[in-house]
Amino acid sequence: MGVEGRPNIIFFLSDDQRADFLGCAGHPILKTPTIDGLAERGVRFENAFVTTSICAASRASIFTGLYERTHKYTFGTPPMAGQFVQISYPVLLRRVGYRTGFVGKFGVAAVGGGEAMFDWFVPLNRNPYFKKQPDGTLRHLTDIVGDRAIEFLRACRPDQPFCLSVSFNAAHAEDSDKANHYPWPPAEDGLYEDVTIPPPRVSTDFWRQLPAFFHNSMHRDRWFWRWDTPEKYQRNVKAYYRMITGLDRVMGRVLKELDALGLADSTVIIFSGDNGYYKGSRGFAGKWSHFEESLRVPLVIYDPRMPGTLGGRVLEPMALNIDIPATIVELAGVPVPAEYQGCSLVPLLRGVMPPKWRNDFFCEHLFDHPSIPKWEGVRGRRYKYARYFEHLPEGEFLHDLKADPLELRNLARDPACGDLLQRMRRRCDQLRDRYGGPYTPENFPTVRRLRRAKPAPSRRP
Incomplete structure (x- = not known):
């Protein structure tokens, strides 16, 4: 047991990793023995999702337990407001005596910065992944994140519980390097070299049946960076x-x-990803849109501390990224804030x-x-509804996930589904209004718009 019955917590977060990219999730090629071992002794949520599939907004949601519609932070927006920083899980744990640490990709601009949230804050970013060390050698960022996490653990006091967030940049592509798009650590040299990678989950021609606004999207632009030839697909x-x-x-x-420090029996381990990843499926790169490959993590x-009989379970109930802070807070014995939406x-x-x-x-x-x-949109147990609200009517989607788990058919134009479509529209409106209301440029300002709207300084006559 941790200090005064409060457990230590380590939260590992990967970047651009879909739910099925784990050995314990049945992946036939990918080796993830550490995570598989945690799942064997703990719990794996087979229906875990992000509410926004992009790192900036998703990470803000993971810190605060709030939807993007509420915290209003993503790329290009002003920093996340102080009122949301104050309910973030590290701030709440810090207030009750936890030593809070962060290492790796922060990915969020917040009022006060990471130092306002963590006692020990070590942001580390890629571009490049290989960092020059004092002795002149190069070390991969993933290994450096591990080095610094271990440094944090060795500095912890036995009389103070800790919460350490370890946020990997991997497996995000190095977008600036088209030749070596996914630079791996040297310890993984040669791995998977003798394997032939099967084709993506959904046909790479699927994009052709989507509305025209998808055809010139970033999904397609970056497809040509990473996946557009068989050779490039296998290599990447x-x-x-x-x-x-x-x-x-x-x-x-x-x-x-x-374990060597004698802390394993009093430390809860959480592992998740910040968003899903198409990896060429549907003829798409990236994440961002509404299909399952993008949302599942x-x-x-x-x-x-849980009985061994509860280990090894695979749970079916829907879990969300915004559930993670509420879980961490409750594990620490702190009341879950009423503001949390997870x-x-x-x-x-x-x-x-x-x-x-x-x-x-x-x-x-x-x-x-x-x-x-x-x-x-709304993702239900059976049906999914999504609307690209700046591209209506063609940008409306309705999927039956039971009859069509790969979401190959859009039922939004099917007359037989008219009543269902109306119900899903109303549910989407209801949740949208609960969490922040319709999108307008005024309600969701960007830094660029705010600069444009700022009055020009007056000139002296």
């Missing part, structure tokens, strides 16, 4: 998989150190099904970028 997928195996290896290093939680997963970890668990959730993408269409 293998490199991408090495990056995931590399972060899994570094997680193992950190957990081995935790891995989520594994291991609490060593729910604690602690009852599910303990084998208790809450009586009113969600059957759907709101999802959205509000980044103001000409190549990434904005959208909002």
